[in-house]
Amino acid sequence: MKTDAAVETSYLAWLADLNVPADKLLPVIREYRTGERIFHxxxxxxxxxxxxxxxxxxxxxxxxxxxxxxxxxxxLITEHKILSVTAVDDSFPPILSEIPDPVSILFxxxxxxxxxxxxxxxxxxxxxxxxxxxxxxxxxxxxSSSGIVIISGFANGIDTACHQGCLRGGSPTVAxxxxxxxxxxxxxxxxxxxxxxxxxxxxxSEFSPGQPPMAxxxxxxxxxxxxxxxxxxxxxxxxxxxxxVTVSHALNQGxxxxxxxxxxxxxxxxxxxQLLRExxxxxxxxxxxxxxxxxxxNPPDEVQNSDCSxxxxxRNETETAVLNCxxxxxxxxxxxxxxxxxxxxxxxxxLTMLQIRGIIESVPGKKYQIIQ
Amino acid sequence: MSNQMAKVLTFGVSGVNGFPxxxxxxxxDGMPMMEIIGLPDTxxxxxxxxxxxxxxxxxxxLPVSRVTFNLAPADIRKEGPSFDLPMxxxxxxxSGEVSPxxxxxxxxxxxxGELGLDGCIRRVNGVLPMVISAKEHGVREVILPDGNARExxxxxxxxxxxxxxxxxVIRYLNGTxxxxxxxxxxxxxLKREASCPxxxxxxxxxSAARRALExxxxxxxNLIMIGVPGSGKTMLARCVPGILPPMTxxxxxxxxxxxxxxxxxxxxxxxxxxxxxxAPHHSASVASLIGGGQDARPGEVSLAHNGVLFLDELPExxxxxxxxxxxxxxxxxxxxxRVKRQAQYQSSFMLxxxxxxxxxxxxxxxxxxxxxxxxxxxRYLDRVSGPLLDRIxxxxxxxxxxxxxxxxxxxxxxxxxxxxxxxxxRSVQYERYRxxxxxxxxxxxxxxxxxxxxxxxxxxxxxxxxADSMHMSMRGYHxxxxxARTIADLAGEExxxxxHIAEAVQYRELDQKYWR
Numbered sequence: 076m077k078t079d080a081a082v083e084t085s086y087l088a089w090l091a092d093l094n095v096p097a098d099k100l101l102p103v104i105r106e107y108r109t110g111e112r113i114f115h116x117x118x119x120x121x122x123x124x125x126x127x128x129x130x131x132x133x134x135x136x137x138x139x140x141x142x143x144x145x146x147x148x149x150x151l152i153t154e155h156k157i158l159s160v161t162a163v164d165d166s167f168p169p170i171l172s173e174i175p176d177p178v179s180i181l182f183x184x185x186x187x188x189x190x191x192x193x194x195x196x197x198x199x200x201x202x203x204x205x206x207x208x209x210x211x212x213x214x215x216x217x218x219s220s221s222g223i224v225i226i227s228g229f230a231n232g233i234d235t236a237c238h239q240g241c242l243r244g245g246s247p248t249v250a251x252x253x254x255x256x257x258x259x260x261x262x263x264x265x266x267x268x269x270x271x272x273x274x275x276x277x278x279x280s281e282f283s284p285g286q287p288p289m290a291x292x293x294x295x296x297x298x299x300x301x302x303x304x305x306x307x308x309x310x311x312x313x314x315x316x317x318x319x320v321t322v323s324h325a326l327n328q329g330x331x332x333x334x335x336x337x338x339x340x341x342x343x344x345x346x347x348x349q350l351l352r353e354x355x356x357x358x359x360x361x362x363x364x365x366x367x368x369x370x371x372x373n374p375p376d377e378v379q380n381s382d383c384s385x386x387x388x389x390r391n392e393t394e395t396a397v398l399n400c401x402x403x404x405x406x407x408x409x410x411x412x413x414x415x416x417x418x419x420x421x422x423x424x425x426l427t428m429l430q431i432r433g434i435i436e437s438v439p440g441k442k443y444q445i446i447q
Numbered sequence: 448m449s450n451q452m453a454k455v456l457t458f459g460v461s462g463v464n465g466f467p468x469x470x471x472x473x474x475x476d477g478m479p480m481m482e483i484i485g486l487p488d489t490x491x492x493x494x495x496x497x498x499x500x501x502x503x504x505x506x507x508x509l510p511v512s513r514v515t516f517n518l519a520p521a522d523i524r525k526e527g528p529s530f531d532l533p534m535x536x537x538x539x540x541x542s543g544e545v546s547p548x549x550x551x552x553x554x555x556x557x558x559x560g561e562l563g564l565d566g567c568i569r570r571v572n573g574v575l576p577m578v579i580s581a582k583e584h585g586v587r588e589v590i591l592p593d594g595n596a597r598e599x600x601x602x603x604x605x606x607x608x609x610x611x612x613x614x615x616v617i618r619y620l621n622g623t624x625x626x627x628x629x630x631x632x633x634x635x636x637l638k639r640e641a642s643c644p645x646x647x648x649x650x651x652x653x654s655a656a657r658r659a660l661e662x663x664x665x666x667x668x669n670l671i672m673i674g675v676p677g678s679g680k681t682m683l684a685r686c687v688p689g690i691l692p693p694m695t696x697x698x699x700x701x702x703x704x705x706x707x708x709x710x711x712x713x714x715x716x717x718x719x720x721x722x723x724x725x726a727p728h729h730s731a732s733v734a735s736l737i738g739g740g741q742d743a744r745p746g747e748v749s750l751a752h753n754g755v756l757f758l759d760e761l762p763e764x765x766x767x768x769x770x771x772x773x774x775x776x777x778x779x780x781x782x783x784x785r786v787k788r789q790a791q792y793q794s795s796f797m798l799x800x801x802x803x804x805x806x807x808x809x810x811x812x813x814x815x816x817x818x819x820x821x822x823x824x825x826r827y828l829d830r831v832s833g834p835l836l837d838r839i840x841x842x843x844x845x846x847x848x849x850x851x852x853x854x855x856x857x858x859x860x861x862x863x864x865x866x867x868x869x870x871x872x873r874s875v876q877y878e879r880y881r882x883x884x885x886x887x888x889x890x891x892x893x894x895x896x897x898x899x900x901x902x903x904x905x906x907x908x909x910x911x912x913x914a915d916s917m918h919m920s921m922r923g924y925h926x927x928x929x930x931a932r933t934i935a936d937l938a939g940e941e942x943x944x945x946x947h948i949a950e951a952v953q954y955r956e957l958d959q960k961y962w963r
Contacts, residue, residue, distance in 0.1 A: 202818055205811065231820050263822050313816065342816040407813070407846055408655040419658035420934070424949035430956075431912045437956055439804060439811025440675075441655065441844040 084159040084182070085149040086110030088283035089140060091180050095132055100179045101172070103127050104161050114140060151284040155257045157182050174302045174328050178281050182256050185277040189224050189247040193370060196226040196304030196325070198297075198318040199233025199311040204343040205438050206405065207233060207311035210335060212240035214308070217361035219244025221370070226251065226303045228296070229268075229278070231261050233310045233318075238267060247276040249303065253296045254288035256280050294320045301325035306368060308333045308358070312346030319346050331368070333358045338404070385445055388434050393417065397425055398445065401435060405444035453541035456557045456586065457533035458577035459525050462790035463704045463745070465573075465580025469519040470530065472537035477513035483534075485518030488526045497528075498535045500564040505613045507544050514538060524787070526742065529571040532560035532590070535613060536620070548622030552588075557581045558616075559591045566613040570594030572710035575703050575718075578602050590616060596629040597717040598707065603631060632717045634696045641720040643689025645682060648861040652848035656683050659843040659954060661865050664690045665872035666933030667887035669776070669798040669838060671761070673957060674845030675812040680801035681726075683845065684757045687799060688722040689862035691755075692870045698753045701793055705749050723754035725796075729763035733771045738783035738792055746783070748775045749792035761802040762830035769835055772798070776838045797889075798839065802831070804961065814847065828961055840889060840926045842957035872936040888933045893925055900928040902943040909945040913952045923958055927951045 087110040090100070106127065107113045116124045117136040125133055151157070162172045162179045166187050171178040195218055199211055215225045215237040225241035227234040229250035241248035248271055252260070256278060259265050271278060281299065282292060297320050301307050307325040309332065312318035325332050334355040337344030351357055358364050365371050385402070389395040393415070400406055400414045412422050426443060429435045437443050455470045481495040495516075502509055516534050518525045536558055539545040547553075559577060561569040574595040581589055582602055589599055593609035600607045607629040610616050618624035650657065656672065656679075663670040664687060672680045694702070699718045706712050706719060727736060727747045738746035748756060758764060775781045779795030804810040805819040806827050819827075876887050879899065885891065891899060902910060910931075914924050928943070931951035935943045 201820065202816060204816075261820075261822075263820075340813070342814075409652045409846075409848065412654045419654045420950050421946075423655065423658070423953040424946050427913065427949040427952045428909075431909070431916050431952075433916070437960065439844070439960055440813055441846045442811075442813075 080158065081149060081153050083110055084152045084157060085145050086114045087159045087161065087180050088148040088152065088182070088285075089114065089145060091182075091281070091283040092139065092286075093132060093135055095128065097177045097179045099128060099132075101162055101177065104163055104179055108163055110161075148284060151255070151257045155184070155284065157184060157256050157284055159183070160187065168303060170328075171299065171302050174298060174324075176298060178299060178302075181279055181281055182283065183277055183279040184256055185272050186247070186275050187277060189249060189275060189277050190303065192222065192224045192246070193368075194224045194226055194249070194304045195364065196300050196307045196321070196330075197233070197237040198227065198300060198307065198309055198321045199237075200313060200316050200318060200343065201230050201232035201234070202313075202343070203232040203236075203311050204338070204341055205440075206338060206341070206444075207335075207343055208236045210337075211236040211310040212243075214310075214335075214361050214364075215240025216244040218364065219246040219248070221361070221365060222246060223370070224249060226300055228253070228293070228300055228321075229261075229264060230293075231263060235264060235267060237310070238271060242270055242274055242276075247271075247274055249277045249279065251296055251300045251303070252278060252280040252288075253282070253292035254280065255282050255284040255286040257284045258286070258288060260288045293317055297321040298324040298328070301330055302328055304330065306331040306333060306364070308335065308364065309347060309350065309355075310335050311337055311343050313343060314345045314349065316346050319350075322350065332356065333364055333367070335359070385434065388432070390428075393421075393425055394429065397422070397429065398434070401443060401445050405438060405442040408441050408443070411443065451541045451543060453537045454553055455533040455537040455540070456554060457530060457559055458557055458580050459523070459529075460527075460573040460576050460708050461523065461788075462743070463576055463708060463792060465577040466523065467580065467584050468525065468530070468533075470533040470537050471517040471519060472534065472541040473515045473517070474510075474512045474538070474541045475515075476511075479511045479513065481514045481516070483516045483518070485516070485521045486524045487518060487530075488524060490528050491518070491525050491530050494528060494531045494534060494562070497531055497562045497564060498538065501531075501562040501566040501613050502535060502539065502544075504564065504566040505617060507539065507617065509538075509544070510542055512542065514541075527571060527573070528561035528569075529559045529573070529577070531562040532568060532613075532616070533558040535562060536616060539617065540620075545617055545620050547620045551620060555586050556588045556590065557586045559589070559595070560610070561592070562613060568592045568610055568612060568616075570714055572712075573708040574598050575601075575700070575707040575712075578605065579700070579704070581605070590619070593629075594714040597632055597715055598703070598712060600629040600632045601634065601637070601703075601718040607631075634699065634718065634720075637717050637720045638693055641693065643686070643721060643862060645685040646689060646862045647686050647865055648859055650679065650682060650686065650859060653679060653683065653845065656843055656845050657859070657865075659841055660687060661690065661869060662930060662933055662937065662950075662954070663687070663797070663799075663841050664865075665869045665937050666840070666876070666930065667797055667889035668840035668930060668933065669800075669889065670841040670843065671800040671802070671836075671839045671957075672843055672845050673802055673804050673961065675810075675815075675847055676803060676808045678845045678847040680845055681757070681759055684726075684755070684759075684799045684801060685724060686862060687755050687797065688724045690865045690869050691722050691797070692866070692873045694720055694722060694753060702753045705745050705752055705792060709745055709750060711750065723751050724757060725751040725754070726757040726759060729758070729760045731764065731768060733765075733768050736768050737771050737775065737781055738790070739785065741785060741787055743783040743785045743788045743790040745790075745792045746781070746794075748772065748781060748794040748796060751796035752793045754796055756796040756798050758798070758800045761800040762827055766830065766832075769832065773834060773838065776835075800839065804844075811844075812847070837922050840930055841954040843954060844957060844960075868937060871939070872933065875936045875939070876933075888929050888936070891929050891932070896925050896928050900932040900943060902928070902931065902948055903945070905945040906931070906943050906948045910948050910952075913948070917952070917955070917958075919955065919958070923955050927955055930954055 219241040227237040301324040588606040596609035775794040
């Protein structure tokens with residue numbers, strides 16, 4: 076890493092810490108081009124700068140522009156190999172300076188060039204159902220295998236499943252963080268972070284190094300998640316979920332929004348159902364998305380898994396009966412016992428056989444489902 | 448009056464065993480005072496006031512004399528108020544107020560009982576071990592509070608004289624009143640009165656859990672249930688005493704002894720015939736679970752001896768309490784050591800544990816959303832340590848039953864039907880292990896598993912496939928074999944076939960889902 080890049084990133088981090096609204100900051104960056112020049116302009120009390128920024132910002136520039144503060148930022152930046160890009164750079168994702176409440180400075184780790192590919196943003200709750208997590212991972216994997224970059228928010232739950240699915244599908248994935256890139260948040264995802272970077276992916280944040288993950292950061296960074304994608308997919312959201320904030324950003328930004336219907340009785344997808352009632356586009360497979368986006372030139376490696384092929388794996392009539400019960404979706408043990416009319420001991424045995432052969436799996440809540 | 452001396456036999460309790468105590472009373476002319484020697488505790492030392500008042504209330508006027516009570520042997524601590532009656536009787540004889548009839552045999556008659564100030568005789572704890580010890584020492588007649596009579600009448604070959612007032616005792620000894628001995632209580636008759644508060648027939652749905660309980664009861668396996676709040680875990684657990692095989696006389700004696708010394712027997716009850724069900728709250732301390740206190744009292748694990756110990760909200764129990772369970776689970780006995788006393792209590796129980804799948808309780812629920820993050824769930828599950836889980840053979844998941852299923856479905860099998868199948872599976876095991884020191888499949892160790900749990904070719908192929916696909920540990924593998932042995936016993940088959948293995952595998956699946 077070039078030292079001067081780290082110095083410039085430190086100046087930009089200092090600038091980002093001032094929390095100047097983008098509409099005020101963008102003209103300053105256009106005028107001076109680099110953070111370093113802005114810093115010196117502030118130190119020399121450049122009259123042009125006072126025209127562009129209100130006096131209290133100028134004052135704060137002086138109080139925070141100390142050697143110690145800059146050194147602290149410089150150390151964080153070199154330690155974590157953080158890079159930066161501003162709205163005047165060629166590599167800056169153009170879309171982010173066009174959205175309402177635009178972004179002027181971005182910090183990142185990894186490779187910015189993965190934003191050149193086709194991109195889909197996937198969002199959903201941290202508290203997700205098992206089925207939702209599984210669906211998110213599968214759809215991300217299939218999209219990724221047809222060359223699409225998945226963008227998500229790196230949070231627990233659906234976000235993590237999307238990143239993991241994307242990595243498994245072979246495309247790089249982009250994580251938009253709600254804190255400084257030096258912070259390991261959420262802690263459970265530290266190994267995922269390494270995987271993202273090792274697979275040519277990207278971690279980005281508009282928050283300067285050292286910024287903690289504050290609650291209000293997250294709805295704010297959601298506009299970047301929706302802004303970076305060509306379309307936005309909502310996997311699972313409850314009625315007051317942050318994912319719905321992302322969806323409304325997406326609609327304001329004029330993005331296509333796809334909503335996964337989820338299980339009609341599941342409390343985890345109340346938000347999805349509300350959006351669908353309001354007329355959102357629904358989808359159930361990765362192919363639906365590709366078709367709607369006119370991206371079918373490179374179809375995904377879908378697992379061939381039609382209903383009949385599952386049934387053909389059955390070795391006897393009872394197995395067929397059990398699989399038939401499971402075709403509509405996950406079923407509890409009691410439901411299976413009632414529908415198939417088998418004694419519990421026998422049913423348990425059949426379920427084990429099917430599990431060992433990899434046809435079904437058991438999920439929390441004493442339920443069984445066909446492996447898709 | 449010059450000096451007079453009397454000896455009366457009684458018994459004390461140490462641990463779960465009784466020991467004979469010779470109550471010697473010595474009266475001599477002098478300043479009126481009473482002294483008790485022979486290592487009495489506070490309750491015994493206070494008895495002189497009760498004795499004095501009770502004797503006066505019975506209408507007897509004591510001569511002015513100096514009285515010394517000695518409780519021999521003098522080197523064992525005497526506890527509790529059961530010495531009141533023998534001491535009072537001794538004093539009455541020594542002072543000449545009572546002249547026992549000719550057939551009174553002081554060496555073969557034992558007295559127990561607490562006195563009230565009005566002369567009434569109250570029931571005491573620990574009568575069963577005292578009576579058993581009395582019989583071993585050749586005692587033929589016991590005179591004790593009527594609240595304890597039924598308990599003592601369960602021991603054959605003893606005349607049990609129930610008394611409720613000191614006046615009755617005086618008249619009985621003088622031969623002016625005859626008291627009808629308590630009818631001996633036949634164990635078989637008590638057994639007919641056995642009842643379990645919850646019957647399997649009351650449980651709707653839950654076919655998988657019912658089956659798992661049956662298997663657990665048939666092999667004596669410990670069991671853990673994971674499920675959302677309100678899924679019926681507690682009710683399922685409460686059924687278990689009712690489907691376990693009926694208690695034998697020996698088992699009943701062992702269990703009643705422990706309950707007797709802890710004062711847990713209801714007044715007027717005989718031997719316990721229903722297997723105990725102990726459900727300590729999760730705030731329980733190590734001492735209350737395992738046993739302890741100054742005088743090394745038995746804990747919940749011993750009260751649950753030959754029965755069921757139910758630990759609801761398992762992860763909420765303190766770590767030290769859960770770790771302390773490992774010894775009784777392994778050995779079926781606990782040694783409780785305190786500075787003043789050491790005791791060994793039997794504690795061979797069936798452990799049934801229940802827990803929620805996550806801190807909020809709704810992980811995996813189809814009806815409500817869970818609020819927990821994966822690390823929170825991880826931390827919650829990790830509170831149950833591996834070594835404890837290793838001692839639990841059967842793991843099941845319980846989901847709540849929708850209301851429609853509760854009202855709609857027909858009545859299920861009753862406990863009696865299930866208990867019959869369990870009993871026959873147990874008798875198969877009893878026959879098989881007669882030559883070894885085992886009683887049920889749960890006690891098999893890895894050596895005996897290799898000997899007794901050999902699946903047929905198809906079964907072992909399946910087991911290996913399952914072990915591979917589910918990443919089973921060696922311990923998990925052994926547990927599946929043990930449970931498969933029980934399932935085969937339930938089916939009345941000697942060889943373990945693939946069907947049995949396939950079912951047994953389902954009782955380990957939580958290892959994959961939760962503790963992986």
